[in-house]
Amino acid sequence: MKLVHFTIVAGIALSAPAISYAQVAGSTLLGVSVGELRDVTVGWSAKRQILGHTVYNNMDERVGSIDDIIVTTGKAVSYAIVNAGGFLAVAKHNVAIPVSQFQLNGDKLVLPGATRDALKAAPEFEYAN
Structure with missing residues (x-):
């Protein structure tokens, strides 16, 4: 045994x-x-450091917030979807912005030259079905 x-x-x-x-x-x-x-x-966490965070212009004015990140079929992060809607994001107006246009200033995401009106005038981003 x-x-x-x-x-x-x-x-x-x-x-x-x-x-x-x-x-x-x-x-x-x-x-x-x-x-x-x-x-x-050591990379960025979309959930912790990008999604939902405020986007400012170079005059330190709030112009929107990051609602989504688009990863292309080539596996590269290409666009941030910025909600430039109304107060407390009640009226959504999502705009696709190339990530290359953003700058990181300290802990703030900055979109130089952007204004809330310019983002609202940009074509609205809509998800494909």
């Missing part, structure tokens, strides 16, 4: 390194490699 238990435990112990090796970070399984994980951890 003890020999059977020993054989089972020995079999599990010998197969454990093979099982753990199959899930090493950076393998072709799900997730990211250790190198990619470093990039992810």
Whole structure:
């Protein structure tokens, strides 16, 4: 009986390194490699640092807020959807703005030269069906 238990435990112990090796970070399984994980951890969080945050112009006036981020099929963040609507965003007017036009000034997202009226006059962004 003890020999059977020993054989089972020995079999599990010998197969454990093979099982753990199959899930090493950076393998072709799900997730990211250790190198990619470093990039992810120092990158921007859309939820924490972008979405819902106020957009200012270079005169420190509030001109809208970030409602969404558009990632193109090429996997690049290309556009921010800015809500330039009315008070407390009751009347939405979403405008697509290339992310290259934004500047980061301290902890503020700045859209140089923008005014609330100019954003409201821009064509409204609508999601494809």
